[in-house]
Amino acid sequence: MGNSGEAVRVAGLRVERGGRTIIDGLDVAVPAGQVVGLLGPSGSGKTTLLRAVVGVQARVTGEVTVLGEPAGAPGLRRRVGYVTQAASVYTDLTVVQNLRYFAQLAGLPHAGAEAAVRRAVTAVDLGGHAKQRVGTLSGGERSRVSLAAALVGDPELLVLDEPTVGLDPVLRRDLWAMFRRLAAEGRTLLVSSHVMDEATQCDRLLLLRDGALVADTTPAELLTTTGAPDAERAFLALIDQQAATSGSTSGPAAGEGSR
Numbered sequence: 001m002g003n004s005g006e007a008v009r010v011a012g013l014r015v016e017r018g019g020r021t022i023i024d025g026l027d028v029a030v031p032a033g034q035v036v037g038l039l040g041p042s043g044s045g046k047t048t049l050l051r052a053v054v055g056v057q058a059r060v061t062g063e064v065t066v067l068g069e070p071a072g073a074p075g076l077r078r079r080v081g082y083v084t085q086a087a088s089v090y091t092d093l094t095v096v097q098n099l100r101y102f103a104q105l106a107g108l109p110h111a112g113a114e115a116a117v118r119r120a121v122t123a124v125d126l127g128g129h130a131k132q133r134v135g136t137l138s139g140g141e142r143s144r145v146s147l148a149a150a151l152v153g154d155p156e157l158l159v160l161d162e163p164t165v166g167l168d169p170v171l172r173r174d175l176w177a178m179f180r181r182l183a184a185e186g187r188t189l190l191v192s193s194h195v196m197d198e199a200t201q202c203d204r205l206l207l208l209r210d211g212a213l214v215a216d217t218t219p220a221e222l223l224t225t226t227g228a229p230d231a232e233r234a235f236l237a238l239i240d241q242q243a244a245t246s247g248s249t250s251g252p253a254a255g256e257g258s259r
């Protein structure tokens with residue numbers, strides 16, 4: 001992984017979407033081999049940042065370095081797995097057919113592909129649905145197929161945009177256990193969520209609000225610095241603190257439109 005232990009480095013990132021500046025001068029690093037949670041309210045810029053990391057976001061300025069290469073570089077295609085919020089798999093194919101296709105895209109040799117597909121199906125607990133057409137799966141099952149599609153090529157960096165939305169507590173727990181396992185094996189996971197209790201499962205937390213970093217911390221540090229009893233209240237406390245200190249200088253920090 002090299003690159004001084006960083007999987008991702010973002011420097012001076014600025015992103016415009018629909019004529020608005022969504023992110024304005026963001027600096028942040030994601031250490032390699034960790035599960036890093038990207039948390040923040042709806043509209044805070046999580047997806048935009050993830051898209052910049054994966055290299056699919058237009059109108060980006062600044063530097064985004066991923067596994068030592070510029071974001072979106074062709075050499076990263078097989079090293080980075082990205083799971084979007086909307087399931088991006090083929091509804092007319094079965095689970096296994098989808099995964100075989102993604103294995104091919106990832107350039108896996110035929111011999112290794114079947115084993116990789118089986119591993120991915122097991123990892124997301126879809127063994128019982130392997131031969132089912134994706135179009136007939138439930139929403140949660142379908143999003144797990146997307147996750148499996150990203151896992152099948154065994155990428156070094158997994159960028160997951162709210163992978164646990166719509167999943168029941170047991171599945172969420174199991175998926176987080178899998179994220180932890182993947183990190184223990186040396187992979188890096190950048191996972192967005194607005195479920196604050198998921199924060200406790202991360203090694204590091206990046207808290208985003210209005211496209212700016214409110215905190216780059218650990219779950220334990222977040223609780224001690226704020227004195228809050230849980231991640232949700234800690235986040236709210238940080239927002240209040242920030243609004244109190246920066247409200248007069250940085251515009252609408254405590255105002256309406258931040259959702």
Ligand SMILES: Nc1ncnc2c1ncn2[C@@H]1O[C@H](COP(=O)(O)OP(=O)(O)OP(=O)(O)O)[C@@H](O)[C@H]1O
Binds near residue numbers: 017042047
């Ligand atoms: N194509 C676009 N044109 C204009 N504004 C956009 C566009 N795409 C996103 N935005 C705005 O950019 C901001 C950040 O959006 P983004 O999807 O990154 O937020 P998010 O934190 O991922 O939100 P959520 O948790 O709801 O998915 C939002 O205010 C959104 O309305």
